[in-house]
Amino acid sequence: MQIDREIRTLLKGIIQKRKKAINNAEGPRDDLLGILLQSNIQENQDANIKNQGLTFKEVINECKIFYMAGQETTSAVLTWTLILLGKHQDWQTRAREEVMAIFGKSNPDFCGLKHLKIMNMILQEVLRLYPPVTELARVVHEDIKIEDIFLPRGILVNLPILLVQQDERLWGADAKEFNPERFNKGISKATGGNMSFFSFGWGPRICIGSNFAMTAAKMALALILQRFNFELSPHYTHAPIGIGTLQPQFGASIILHRRVGILVNAKVFLGLGG
Template structure:
C-alpha cells in the first residue's frame, strides 16, 4: 500500500510538473510570440495562423513535400531560370495569399517576409545597429564563421568593419589584378592540357571545382600572401563543413544550434591551420596585406585580451576564406553556364576584349572599359545571385520607414524573387537579357534599389569590388582562349547549400580558339 501511494504521489508530481512546463511555455514563450504577432497585425501585416509549439513548420514541410512530388519539366525551368518555387515553395505559396509583406513563425520564433520594394529601400537606408544578423542563424554558422564580420552584430561588427572594409576598396582591388591574372594562367593551362589529353580540339569539363581552385588561389595570393598550396587544406575543410551544415534545414527549423561531433572536429582543425598560417606570417613576413591588417587591428584593440585577440584573427580569416572565394566561384560557374547557353554573348565579349586589350590580357586600367562584360555579369547576378536571402533580426524595437519591427522578429528578403518581379523588371524578367543593363543598374528596372546581389544597407557585402573584378578577369581569360557550349551531361538543378549552387555542377564542351 505504501508503495502504491508513493507511486501515486510520483505520478501526480510528474503530471503537475508537465502541466507546469506547458503553462510556462504558454505564458512566457507563446504569449510573447503572440504579443509580437499582435504588434505586426496592428500594422496591417497578416500571415498563416501558427500552431502551438511548432508555428508554421508543419505547413512548410507539407508544402515542400508536395513540391518535391512534382516532376518538373527541366527544359521549361531551364529557359525560365526560375527556381524560387522549387527551393522555397512555402514563400511563394504565402506570397500569393498575403502579398509582399507577411509574417510566419517557426516554433516560437516570429519571422517577417519582406519583398515590398519601398520597404526594401527603407531597410537599405537604415543605419541602426539594432538591425543585425539573426542570432539563431549566426549561432548555427559559428563553426564555419566564428564571430567574424559576416555574423557578428553591434559594436563588435562595427569595429571589425573598420579594420577589414578599407582592404576591399576599389584602389586596393586594382592592385590585385596582376595576382588574379597569375592565378588565371594556372586555370587556362589545366584546361588546355585537358583538351590535349582528350585527343581532339574539344574537351568536356565540369568547371565548378576548377573555378573554386582559381578563386581560392586569388584569395590566398591577394589577401594572405601565400599560394593556393598553403591554403588548400583550409579550403577543403571549410567545404566539408559547409556540406555538413547545409544538410540541415536550420534556417527555418525550430531546432537549436547543437554542434555535432564531426563539426567540432572540423572547426578545431580549421582554426589550427589558420593559426599556423598566422604564426608563420608573424615570424617571416612584413607584407601589408589583409592578414597583416587583421593582425595589427587585433594587437591595437585594447578591448581584446590574448585569447580574444587570437579568436578575432581566426574568425575573420575564416570569414574571408569562405565568403571571399565560395560565392565568387559559384557566380563564375553560373556565368559560364549562361554564356555557354548564349554563345552570341561570348562573341560580343571577345570582340570587346580584342578592342580594349590588344595584347590579349586585361589590366586594372582596361577592366573598367569592359562594358559588355559588366552587363553580362550583372544579368547573371540578377538571375542567379549566390546569396538567396538578406536576413536581419530586430535586436531591439526598430523603426524602418513607417513600420516598427518588434524586438526578436527575423526579417527575410528573398533576393531571386525581387530580381524576377515583372512589375519591376518587365514581362521578360525571367529571360537572360544583359542588354537591360546597357545604361547601368539605375536604368535597368523600375526600382533599381531592389537589385541587391550583394545584399543591402550598411551590411552590403564588403567583397563586392573584389568579386566583380575577379569575375571580369577569369571571364576575360577564358573567353579570349576558348569557345564553349553546354554539355549534354548538364542538368539544371539549382540547390541551396548556404548559397545557391548548380546542384549537379556545370558541364561544358570547350574548344581552344586558334
C-alpha cells in the first residue's frame, strides 16, 4: 500500500531527526516520542534487556497508532459536534452561555473545562450518535457461554457500537435523535446500567486517551463558541460513512459568524470531500 509506505517514510524521517537530537543531548526526552525512543535506545544498547524495549519498527507502529487512534477520532467528534450544534441552535446557545459564564472572554483553562456540564452532555450525545469507531471485533479464545448464547473458540465476535447506541430498545423511542438532556444525570442513569454506551471501548483494552480526547474536544469547542456563532450550510448533505472513522461523506460546510465587533462571515469545510 502506497499510503502506508509514505506514512512510514514520513515517520522514519521525524523519528531519525529526534534520535539524532537525543544522541546530541538536544530536544525533549519526556514527550511521547522521547519516551518511545528512550526504550528503543536501551533495547539497542543493553544486551541484558533484549526484547524488553521497542524495536525501531515498533516505535514507528506506536506513532502510527497514536496518530490514527488519537487525532482522527477526536477530530471526527469535533466535526460531528459542529454539525449537530449548527443544526440545533438551542444547544449551541446553551453551550455558549455556559462557556461565557465560566471563562468570559479569557482563554479556557484546564480547571475551568471540568465545570462545563452542558458541553459534557453534548459531547456524550455526539459520541453516542456518531461514535468515531463504529464497531469492535474480538476473537473468542475459549468456548464460552454468555447467558443462553454459546460462543465456540476461534470465532470472531463483532460489537456494533453504532447500532447498539442507536437501538430504541435500549435508548427509547428518541434513540436516533440528538438529545443531550439524556446525559443530564450521568452515563449510568442514561444507560439504565446497561452496557449500551461504549464509544471508547470497554474492559482491559478501553481507550487510554479518552480523558485527553474529551479535554482536547472541550478546549477546541470552548474556543470556537467564544469567538463564533455557527450554522450548517444549506449545501450540507447528511451522509455518515465509516472509513477508518465515522465521517460526513461529503464534508461538513459550516458558516461561521464572528462574535466580536462587526459580524464577519467565513465558511469552513471540515471532514471529507474537498
